Amino acid sequence: MGRVKTAIVVGAGIWGTSLALRLAEAGWRVTLVEQYVPGHVRQASAGETRLLRAAHGSDEWYARMARQARDAWRELGERTGEELYLEAGLMWFARRENGWESASAQVMKNLDIPHEFLDPAEAGRRFPDFKGDDLAFVLYEPEAGLIRARRATQVMARLAVAAGVTLVRARALPYGGPEGDPDGDAGGSGRPAIVVDGEVSRADRVVWACGGWLPRLFDVEVEVTRQDTLHFDVPPAWSTPPLPAFCDYEGSAYGHGDVDGLGMKVTSDVEGEPFDPQEGSRCVLPGSEELARDYLRRRFPSLYGAPVLYSQVCQYTLTRDAEWIIAEVSDGMWLLGGDSGHGFKHAPALAAYVADILDGTREVDPRFGLHHRVPSRGLRTSGGTDPLLGA
Template sequence: MRPTRRELLAGAAAASLSAPAAAQIITRPADVAVVGAGVFGAWTAKKLQDAGRRVLLVDPWGPAHARASSGGESRMTRGAYGADEIYTRMALSSLDDWRALSRTAGLPLFAETGVLFFFPDRDPYALATIEVHRRLGLPTQVLERAEMTRRFPAIDSDGVALGLYEPQFGVLMARRAVQTLVARFVEAGGSYLAAQVLPPEAGQGRLNRLRTADGQTINADRFVFAAGPWLPRLFPDLLARRIRPTRQEVFFFRPPAGDPRFGPGQLPGWADFNGGDLFYGMPDLEARGFKIARDTHGPVMDPDEGDRGHSAEALARVRAFIARRFPALRDAPLNESRVCQYENSANGDFLIDRHPRWHNTVLVGAGSGHGFKMGPAVGAYAAALVTGAPLSIEPRFSLSSKAESGERLVH
């Protein structure tokens, strides 16, 4: 059941793990079974393993597969969260884990490009971020428009009043990072199973076992469900109206040949608050192209059957923004596009809580488009819930705080 490093890694990236050819009964119970090998599940499994637990990690299609919220090329890591200091602290505490994991990989998992947020006015979000970062002692720099123009020549800063530059943050290579983490987990003695878990059956105060679509039985003392946009399918009565996957379109454009302005040496990860219509992107990393997306909730997305082709409307909207803010890319060819999904709670807060009826089961999800960077901190919190380690409970992560509808407050 335990794959080798060769099976997990194909060159620089891990290969997908295939399901067993025949039905298998897992008779030796694990201490903990973790369902979902995205960033939240993989880090939870690793933190549980570090705490001395025997852990089984289960996913039907492989770590950070193409339809997962953790799939795709890259994710930004940043500490700018306005007044939401809890997320700044989580992003900051996760950096050491990401750096340590990156040092073990054949190719880098973290690019310290810096991150630049910029605003058309002295936005309350920016002012609250400055206050939090000063209180935490972060080296965030406040840039006026002229200084921003000088340091980041690819950006047309017309209409920009203020920039916040975070030098210690940057970009995580998402798929590669999760696959590398799962490889390290297996190398350290963790178990991985490629199987699709069926919705669990009701128990009397606890969950005793799981069934898989190919007839296997998974036994464990405790369970963690970190199945991303599939969580509502596993727990329809509990989560179908509390977690909503939405369609998100991402584009990569070819920069001019030999133009250093769009590489990681001169262009950081960035986000333009743009009067409330936020766009964000990343430099041309590993010759993939200049990445850009609009940070808004798209239509509801079926993670299995949803159309993964980009829309003409989204491409036109992105091109219009590029023509104004990155004029050297006005006519840049489109290298590629991706459609992924956010897995949203009503207001953007995470879900990390015990199941309301099964005391040995923890639910982890609602990354809401900003959670990838905090995988290590989420995993540590979830692992503490599982093991009973000392933990300061955060009410914002509770199931009871998850409304069925509301306004997105976390950005």
């Protein structure tokens, strides 16, 4: 029998926990280092809900991965007996013919992913109140939906520990960084090293899955932005049966009906101000509520005055082209980040992809490298740069 391979994964958000679980199940000895606890409110994975969609404009890679991830979420649900993924369907409010939604539909057709074109009036019948007179059509993904994200992150961590992962609560530092070289043993054994609780640890692979903290630790071209999300108190008709989720790509807005009594989520997807995930205030800004209300007035007018029931402040870690970062910075030392606000859904499938790379059985796609990126928004749900364009 060969030697057991070892990995240290830093960060117990959904990317780190999923990878730790995947590696452990493949026989690796894994240590998962997290400065707080899995599901803590500062991490991007702690949002109550995250959408799962296959539509990614003209990109096939992410559409395919989202599809694989859907299967994985459903399997995880069966395995745990918890409905982590709620397949409520998702509507894309297309403001023009031959735009991003049409490109997405073409890819879905190529990949045999279920989708339908709906007349806006027909789509409107799925909501208790809906105004879609400005829409060219609605693209419906019946097999999209939403994930109970914070819960899923906690469950993933629990499964990882059950699979043998050692979860350590500590803040890790790169070896040899300003505070990260306590014993001056830079030579080491040739395996990548990391400093945890002042001790140098080594493994065959070290993966930094640190979300919005990544640019604090490494020189990466990402921007961390504040994102406020709001949920509005709505009558029961907005939750039973589960309403489809929705995205307005050109209006940079998205949401879903009431789930788990949190209220209806309606939120702008425009990039917010630069944000510090560690110290930044987690109180939503009044302007964010106004933006969401503007959207309600336009699309779901009867909800315009609905009280805010729940709100969260979270952060995007944006690369310029919304492609992720999966990059080896030195032998065996990998960065996994730059999720660009669309990484949650993919986590179990991404973990499988990254595990193969760490194992040496797959080459990483060059698109995920640390090269200078050309700005692009097509992978995000936010095509409009003006808040709630046209509202």
